[in-house]
Amino acid sequence: xEPLTGMGVLALMGAAATIAGASEDLESDVGSQSNPNSQVQxxxxxxxxxxxYNKAISGEPPSNALMCAIGGTVATVLLGMNASVILALTIxxxxxxxxxxxxxxxxxxxxxxxxxxxxxPLYLDIVKSHTPVxxxxxxxxxxxxxxxxxxxxxxxxHPFPLPLLAFIWGITIGAVGSSTGDVHYGAEREFQNVEFGxxxxxxxxxxxxxxxxSGVRNGYDNSWFCAKFGGPVTGIAFGMVVFLSGWITTVFxxxxxxxxxxxxxxxxxxxxxxxxxxxxxxxxxxxxxxxxYKEDQDAEVAA
Amino acid sequence: MIxxxxxxxxxxxxxxxxxxxxxxxxxxxxxxxxxxAPAAMAQATGIGTGTVQLAAGAGLTGLITAATMMGVTDSIxxxxxxxxxxxxIMISVTMLVGQWSYVYGVGCVPSSAKVKYDPITKDRQDLYxxxxxxxxxxxxxxxxxxxxxxxxxxxxxxxxxxxxMIIENSLPATELVGIASIFAVGxxxxxxxxxxxxxxxxxxxxxxxxxxxxxxxxxxxLAATFFxxxxxxxxxxxx
Numbered sequence: 380x381e382p383l384t385g386m387g388v389l390a391l392m393g394a395a396a397t398i399a400g401a402s403e404d405l406e407s408d409v410g411s412q413s414n415p416n417s418q419v420q421x422x423x424x425x426x427x428x429x430x431x432y433n434k435a436i437s438g439e440p441p442s443n444a445l446m447c448a449i450g451g452t453v454a455t456v457l458l459g460m461n462a463s464v465i466l467a468l469t470i471x472x473x474x475x476x477x478x479x480x481x482x483x484x485x486x487x488x489x490x491x492x493x494x495x496x497x498x499x500p501l502y503l504d505i506v507k508s509h510t511p512v513x514x515x516x517x518x519x520x521x522x523x524x525x526x527x528x529x530x531x532x533x534x535x536x537h538p539f540p541l542p543l544l545a546f547i548w549g550i551t552i553g554a555v556g557s558s559t560g561d562v563h564y565g566a567e568r569e570f571q572n573v574e575f576g577x578x579x580x581x582x583x584x585x586x587x588x589x590x591x592x593s594g595v596r597n598g599y600d601n602s603w604f605c606a607k608f609g610g611p612v613t614g615i616a617f618g619m620v621v622f623l624s625g626w627i628t629t630v631f632x633x634x635x636x637x638x639x640x641x642x643x644x645x646x647x648x649x650x651x652x653x654x655x656x657x658x659x660x661x662x663x664x665x666x667x668x669x670x671x672y673k674e675d676q677d678a679e680v681a682a
Numbered sequence: 683m684i685x686x687x688x689x690x691x692x693x694x695x696x697x698x699x700x701x702x703x704x705x706x707x708x709x710x711x712x713x714x715x716x717x718x719a720p721a722a723m724a725q726a727t728g729i730g731t732g733t734v735q736l737a738a739g740a741g742l743t744g745l746i747t748a749a750t751m752m753g754v755t756d757s758i759x760x761x762x763x764x765x766x767x768x769x770x771i772m773i774s775v776t777m778l779v780g781q782w783s784y785v786y787g788v789g790c791v792p793s794s795a796k797v798k799y800d801p802i803t804k805d806r807q808d809l810y811x812x813x814x815x816x817x818x819x820x821x822x823x824x825x826x827x828x829x830x831x832x833x834x835x836x837x838x839x840x841x842x843x844x845x846x847m848i849i850e851n852s853l854p855a856t857e858l859v860g861i862a863s864i865f866a867v868g869x870x871x872x873x874x875x876x877x878x879x880x881x882x883x884x885x886x887x888x889x890x891x892x893x894x895x896x897x898x899x900x901x902x903x904l905a906a907t908f909f910x911x912x913x914x915x916x917x918x919x920x921x
Contacts, residue, residue, distance in 0.1 A: 551743050558779075570723070579812075579815065583814075624746065644763040654778050655826065661782070669789065669791050675809055
């Protein structure tokens with residue numbers, strides 16, 4: 380394949396991955412899933428009833444992997460029936476999103492019902508208003524993952540079948556989403572009642588903020604807030620993963636010679652070193668900008 | 683009727699090296715700094731997700747790059763190196779962007795609660811741990827440990843896939859890739875789950891006292907993967 384064509388396809392995959400990352404994170408914010416949901420789950424037990432959608436189908440990687448694998452399987456079946464690519468990917472994503480919506484509703488109803496003893500009400504308007512948004516976000520995520528997987532199989536000639544690639548990228552996007560954007564939701568948005576940067580004492584667990592910018596806070600408000608930082612950074616992260624992992628093998632094409640293969644490995648090592656240095660720079664900048672949380676008692680004793 | 687003993691003896695190297703790959707995956711998971719739910723609330727050092735999930739996310743990304751490489755070359759070293767690089771890129775990017783969230787989104791300083799000084803940078807850690815938490819973010823030692831973990835996991839996953847692919851069989855190439863890749867993913871998950879019993883939700887990296895428990899997980903993985911490898915060889919070799 381022409382290097383320029385390969386780079387064009389990679390750019391398209393990177394763009395799709397960025398959108399998928401952002402929508403994956405916002406889907407987990409509007410419906411509250413993954414690790415931060417432990418606080419939403421805990422709140423009623425600490426006598427803080429709330430109006431936040433509480434769905435934790437599973438960890439984000441398995442739930443996204445299921446969604447993407449369903450979409451990939453349906454799309455493969457339709458492609459086998461000579462359906463057009465756009466139709467196959469769209470119908471596959473739609474089926475996956477609807478199934479995800481079913482899981483979301485049953486998960487939410489089950490969790491709220493189990494909290495009846497803590498006087499947590501089940502708000503049907505929350506179910507009716509939030510579920511379509513969850514389905515819409517999961518549709519965007521799934522179709523973007525399917526586009527990435529389809530391009531990898533058909534254009535870049537990846538040997539894995541489409542549903543398996545979609546499954547693996549589903550695991551990866553869930554892992555990236557729950558590692559990056561969720562921190563913004565769990566450590567900042569849920570606990571805006573403590574001073575920014577003060578750290579979150581474990582004794583505050585369950586005491587999540589329940590008042591919104593207007594009225595009582597719900598999943599929409601969380602999605603709105605996280606769309607300013609958590610969602611976009613998740614998109615950047617997943618976009619970087621897809622783009623960089625493909626870039627090294629596309630630019631340094633190992634099919635031409637083994638030396639090119641080793642050059643791709645070297646390029647990967649250089650990228651990892653640059654990222655590690657970047658991380659160190661952020662760490663030093665944060666230490667200098669924010670300072671310490673407590674006095675240095677060792678220094679006082681020595682004095 | 684499948685000649686089980688014959689298939690096993692013909693592919694004994696595959697059985698042994700698939701087992702080695704599984705052991706590498708199991709060991710690698712101990713390097714990955716994960717803090718689970720507490721880290722998602724910036725109450726523990728490491729990445730705010732589960733052990734299995736992050737290790738699998740990184741290792742399977744490595745599997746994708748390794749399979750890409752295996753499609754164009756027969757060099758096992760190149761396939762293993764590509765697997766390692768793919769996983770290292772995934773985990774490096776995830777840790778870096780996670781760090782953005784902790785520093786810019788939450789406003790806390792990366793710090794470890796398990797050591798007083800970072801073993802690599804010699805930076806003081808305890809003063810930067812906020813009250814009532816077990817550290818937050820990714821200090822340099824955890825970041826480096828994560829990269830090592832990603833690399834080892836990628837090598838392990840790629841090794842499992844490579845030696846599943848060279849099992850003697852009479853399958854068409856596309857079907858062999860399908861079944862070998864699904865076995866590789868399955869073996870990866872088995873070996874990502876076993877160490878989580880050692881880790882118990884949170885581990886900061888190779889400087890964490892929990893890291894010393896890895897021999898138990900490695901031995902368990904040796905036994906579990908050996909049986910997985912036998913199953914894989916019989917299933918693929920018998921087709």
